[in-house]
Amino acid sequence: MGDTTKATSGRWRSSQQQNALHGRFSESVPDQKRQRCNGFLDPVWIKQRPWLLAWLATLPLALLRAGTLAETDTFWQIRTGLLTIQQGSIPSTDPFSWTVHGQPWTLNSWGFNVFVALAYRFASLPGAALACAALVAAVTGLVLLQARQLGASAIVAGALIFLASPLLIAWFSARPQLIDYIAVLILVLLLHRLLDHPRAWNLAAIGLLTVVWVNLHAGALLGVAIIAAVATLVLARRSTRVRGVWCIAALFTATAASCLNPYGPGLLAQTAQVQQDSEGIVVEWQHINLANPSQIIMLGLGIGALVVAVRRRNLVHVGALTVGVIASVDAIRILPILTLLALPVLADFASHPALRRYIYSRRVVLGPGAAVAVVVASVMALLSLGHLGRPDPSRFSTTVISSIPTGCRVFNSYDLGGFILLERPDVTVSLDSRNDLYGPERIRKDQQIIEGQGDLDQELTGAGCVVVPPDDGLAQSLHRSPDWQETAADGTSALFVRH
Incomplete structure (x- = not known):
């Protein structure tokens, strides 16, 4: 595309250009040395399919979190998806609690709920x-695809994913944010393609992506922000201003497509309400903590990739990373998205021929080390398969929950609500992690009760059962109360039933 392509896409190259400018790792080695390689760097099967092998090496990372379900949201989302399938429509009022039963309820991830519910039924x-x-595996595959399009080495890109995995695994839990990770990476690919090849079908692809995204999770609004940032950058450069018209068209397309959901434009306000009701309650909605090393590293990776993208005039990644940096400072839940966007850019930067020659020269040490890392991750993933999908035993007690009397109104702690909804659909809860439904005042008030503060008799009016951690103040008070009897307990939860 001449200067325009260089300005808009930087080092976003065709496969022929990648081979010429970067080459595969082994291609930087003289033929005589290549023939002497053995075992790690240049067997035929790696030379032909390095990216597939890099993706296969990351698959254990996708399985590590699948061994234990630790998010309370996962359980009520499955129950909601089952209800949506059963009644053939999205619930419009709360059916699960006795404290806000019948109040209007907007679901910002109804499509994801149905997705996990279908898997649950199977x-x-x-x-x-x-x-x-499988969604996590798609995420790592898309990171590698972006790295390949930028011209990175497969080995370097795969190694960076492994090195960043301790930062990312905690965020790869079973929740609708996985959709956001996938959709943002696809959006960046589509924006690059739109600028390199302005065609109506590339514009339509962005619209289709947004429609699917917003119905799986309302995080699609982040995509609109990324398109707006890229459009601003493209219009700001004289050499790319013509392509800016396509970016503006993409922005209008994505904005209109984001309204194609069961709630229409009202979903935009509801998304803002979720953030407002979660601040100060949910950790991932908090501002970045400069005293937290992992958060600082993830932010540093994003800023570093942004600097590289600016130097290489990769306007799409500059726009996406700029939005990611700003949003991550405001809410740390964006940090994993920022990191995933940064990895392909950093992989390309680290794939400099001089660095690849250095890695090749240290293959005797690095080869076995990389193999050991993959083997260890694979063993850990295989071990997790032995308890695949197990609710985190340090947070959720199946024994105590199963002991709740049928039809009881349960007063429960915040973390337990979603799990009770799934395991015991015959009972109603006082609270779960749907912050936009309950509101921050009720959540804070219930937390004070669980800590044993206030008039407990009055606050527990209407509840026939209480399920709380055994060491909390409320549990200690109920032990002394003649009106309540402990009927089940373990190290995680205690069940009290009103006499």
């Missing part, structure tokens, strides 16, 4: 866990 919690592990 194979219970292991099925839901595997379905979400």
